């Protein structure tokens with residue numbers, strides 16, 4: 481058996497096309513253009529690349545992009561002050577503070593200071609709390625987990641009643657992913673670095689979400705045949721034959737997993753493109769919320 485390969489690039493393009501059409505209609509009907517503010521603190525090259533990519537995608541979809549770059553030694557008051565300014569700016573619908581922040585900053589306090597209606601990352605404690613609770617709905621769902629849900633839908637995977645195993649418990653991916661799958665009625669297990677027998681858990685899993693940040697850690701022989709495997713990992717491994725001297729691989733060993741899984745996301749071209757697409761969708765939603773407020 482060889483798995484169905486879930487084409488994240490194609491799904492992301494579909495989402496972006498829908499957003500672009502809706503943005504254009506909003507401009508025509510209401511003379512209103514959504515705006516996304518990005519806040520980058522410091523000079524981490526990976527973060528800078530991600531932010532640039534988010535800004536470029538905004539521009540391609542007709543969303544206004546407002547970039548702020550603070551120095552690595554910016555104070556807590558400066559960062560929170562900027563967020564408050566953006567909260568008050570009616571031309572800004574979404575605020576994205578790129579994580580991780582430099583170590584001297586209090587990330588929780590910064591995320592707490594973002595207005596709930598502009599929290600397009602879905603990391604505000606109230607949005608995360610609502611995601612965790614039964615019968616409550618957050619205004620925004622974190623982008624990477626939301627993208628993973630779209631990819632599960634693309635694969636035609638049944639979530640309700642399924643055994644789902646998430647490997648990794650980060651605030652950005654593992655934790656909100658677990659909450660989303662639970663809301664969709666999966667039976668959810670979160671595995672992490674202290675899990676005693678990862679394979680025993682994986683062997684039972686109809687759905688595997690790998691978000692640990694360790695290259696090719698999950699191999700085909702650890703999986704249940706037919707499982708849907710969503711690989712969130714983006715790891716650099718040395719490759720002298722590659723132009724840059726490295727290539728990107730996931731947390732799943734694709735070559736062995738593809739022979740066992742029912743469906744699998746590749747790296748690159750799986751989850752990666754979905755994160756930005758879902759951010760664009762959240763920004764459109766933030767603009768819709770702002771428009772509704774303006775009209776009422």
Ligand code: GUN
Pocket residue numbers: 576577578579580601623624652755
């Ligand atoms: N760093 C890694 N992923 C993300 C993300 O989805 N949003 C933000 N703000 N920072 C990140």
